[in-house]
Amino acid sequence: MxxxxxxxxxxxxxxxxxxxxxxxxxxxxxxxxxxxxxxxxxxxxxxxxxxxxxxxxxxxFKLRGAHAMIAGLNEQQKANGVIAASAGNHAQGVALSASGLGIRSLIVMPMTTPDIKIDAVRGFGGEVLLHGANFDEAKAKAIELSQQQGYTFIPPFDHxxxxxxxxxxxxxxxxxxxxxxxxxxxxxxxxxxxxxxxxxxxxxxxxxxxxxxxxxxxxxxxxxxxxxxxxxxxxxxxxxxxxxxxxxxxxxxxxxxxxxxxxxxxxxxxxxxxxxxxxxxxxxxxxxxxxxxxxxxxxxxxxxxxxxxxxxxxxxxxxxxxxxxxxSERCELGEKREALLAVTIPEQKGSFLKFCQLLGGRSVTEFNYRYASDKNACIFVGVRLTGEQSERQDIISELQNGGYQVVDLSDDEMAKLHVRYMVGGRPAKPLSEKLYSFEFPESGGALLKFLQTLGTFWNISLFHYRSHGTDYGRVLAAFELAGHDAEFEQHLKQLGYDYHDETDNPAFRFFLAG
Missing domain, CATH: 3.40.50.1100 (Rossmann fold)
Incomplete structure (x- = not known):
């Protein structure tokens, strides 16, 4: 060669x-x-x-650079072996290249490296030394060993x-x-x-x-x-x-x-x-x-x-x-195809329905709510966008013109990473409520039908919905109900969606029930 x-x-x-x-x-x-x-x-x-x-x-691509350098070593360097510090692609490139040339390779990886990456390096013929809490500590150890034991250090990029x-x-x-x-x-x-x-x-x-x-x-x-x-x-x-x-x-x-x-x-x-x-x-x-x-x-x-x-x-x-x-959660935001909003609405029957009617035919991707007070409710809502540049601002303006206070959270990293999953908690006062899970066809109008059938007759005290791009949407909702309500049961059947009573679910009892 x-x-x-x-x-x-x-x-x-x-x-x-x-x-x-x-x-x-x-x-x-x-x-x-x-x-x-x-x-x-x-x-x-x-x-x-x-x-x-x-x-x-x-x-x-890391295999290219690693092999170019390793193949160019002299015979003494090849006999002494090579060493690298990496927790990812460079490690595998060095291991495979050295193995193919019959050269010993030692890869220093941080202690926190996942097993899948360690196994991949070993699978390509490399030896692994776990050292340090991060890449910098692993690299320092690799350079130290190269000086002490004669290995040639293979840098990931700067050569x-x-x-x-x-x-x-x-x-x-x-x-x-x-x-x-x-x-x-x-x-x-x-x-x-x-x-x-x-x-x-x-x-x-x-x-x-x-x-x-x-x-x-x-x-x-x-x-x-x-x-x-x-x-x-x-x-x-x-x-x-x-x-x-x-x-x-x-x-x-x-x-x-x-x-x-x-x-x-x-x-x-x-x-x-x-x-x-x-x-x-x-x-x-x-x-x-x-x-x-x-x-x-x-x-x-x-x-x-x-x-x-x-x-x-x-x-x-x-x-x-x-x-x-x-x-999966973030790609719609990256395409500017989802808006995340915090909206304050009155705590009264029919508020959800009026809110969704203001959105018109737009698709709701997420809806988080938990009862907090008798006066106002703050909901966390996601709305799918078609891609038009002014659409997000148009939605906010329409809601504000409808009398709602709106805060745009679409660019709020903490809201996207944490708060969206933490909306809710226990209600501020004891409630007599029943919890249900629902499955419905993921099609236009399905959520609106849900609210029109149930949301104007009984107070909804908890609500969570998130679109996952599948054929069926899933809703978790609680209603203020005093014992068995035959009329409510009739409306559930009229709705025509699969549902299950989750009132005795231990997760609900531990974290959300009043």
Whole structure:
């Protein structure tokens, strides 16, 4: 196997081009597909293409850079083995690459690393040492062991060989579609963005390369403002694959010189991009894997782009399955297709119905309420939006004109993350109430029918509804009832929905009953 000549500490663009073209990454990596996202393309009025790095053997692009560096080691270095610090994709890339070359690899991972990631590294032939409470402590230990025992430390991004390995994605992109106008790449430590940008600008400088960061981990934006790499005070962990406090020195040098632009997005936009990828190409991306697409969508909107060919890198798919619950909850907000409102309404019969009538034919996605006083009730409500820019404000204005006090919580992170699940509690006074769970067809008018049948005759003292995108909606509701009420039972049958009496449910008794 031919080994490329070592790169200097600050290689020129031409040296990087040569290193990328000679890179040995295809001993282990795949040439991944570039797929068109037909639905999103039609929606954005641009051709959107996604580079499927989730299709690599380790489900991430990180294998490219790790192998490029490991394959370039001399015989003595290979005999001594390699070491890395990582709790994610880099760890698996190093383990698989080293294993394929017959080299010992030791991966230092924080003590808190989930078993699924530890097992994945071992499955690819790596040894695992659990050390430290976080990545920084694990990295310090890895560097210490490399100095003590002679291992070669394989950094995740800030090394010319690693950058060149990631740059092979750029070669594939222009081979697969030479008419691309813009390429969007995620930025964590900057290895992928630097590698793709320096390669593209050597061969087709007319193609724009745009870096995408999360708003709460924007180490490149901070470095550009400061003129040099700086430490962020904190980083957000939702997109953990790009949760980097400080961009690399060499990656910053290249990004500053070769990137055309940088854009930041929030976690809701990332969730919406995860959904887009699933709906268009059936890929389940990790949050950092969907970051570039989220940036692409925002860039199109900001710059009013139309008729262009836009490519983005789906950088990884090593997702914690339970994280999909959060993604599912937030994707509608990321697309600006749901409004969350706190609305004060009078505590009297028929108030719910009047409120829903004011909403017109709009679909209610969530409705949380618990009796608090005889005067007013404060409800937490979600309303699905069609995507028109002024629609959320129009709804608020309509409710205010109807006499309701409204607070917009759509951009309130605490409300979205915590408060929506905590609305309620025990009533302020003893109530004689019965609790029921209902299932009804998830179709327009189903919730309105529920309120028209039951809500104008008996006082509703507790209410929770959340749309989950399934065929059936589920409501939990309590009514003020003194013992058995034959008329109420008749109306339940008239409603025609499946229901169950939950009054004796222990969770209700422990946390919600008066």
């Amino acid at each position: 031919a080994v490329p000549s070592p790169l200097s500490s600050a290689p020129t663009g031409a040296e990087y081009l040569r290193a990328v073209l000679c890179s040995p990454v295809y001993d282990v990596a795949q040439v991944t597909p570039l797929q068109e996202m037909n639905k999103l393309s039609a929606r954005l009025k641009n051709t959107v293409l996604v580079k499927r790095e989730d299709r690599q053997p380790v489900h991430s 010319p060989a690693v950058i060149a390995g990631q740059g092979t994605i750029g070669i594939e992109l222009i081979q697969q579609d030479a008419h691309i106008d813009r390429i969007f790449v995620p930025v964590g430590g900057g290895g992928l963005a630097a590698g793709v940008a320096v390669l593209i600008k050597q061969l087709m400088p007319e193609i724009k390369v745009i870096g995408v960061e999360t708003e709460d981990s924007a180490c490149l934006v901070a470095a550009l403002k400061a003129g040099q790499p700086v430490d962020l005070d904190r980083v957000g962990l939702f997109a953990d694959g790009v949760a980097v406090k400080r961009i690399g020195d060499e990656t910053f040098r290249l990004c500053r010189e070769y990137l055309d632009d940088v854009i930041t997005v929030d976690s809701d936009a990332i969730c919406a991009a995860v959904k887009d990828l699933f709906e268009d190409v059936r890929a389940i991306a990790e949050p950092s894997g969907a970051l570039a697409l989220a940036g692409l969508k925002k860039y199109v909107q900001q710059h009013n782009l139309q008729g262009e060919r836009l490519a983005c890198v789906l950088s990884g798919a090593n997702l914690n399955f339970h994280g999909l619950r959060y993604v």
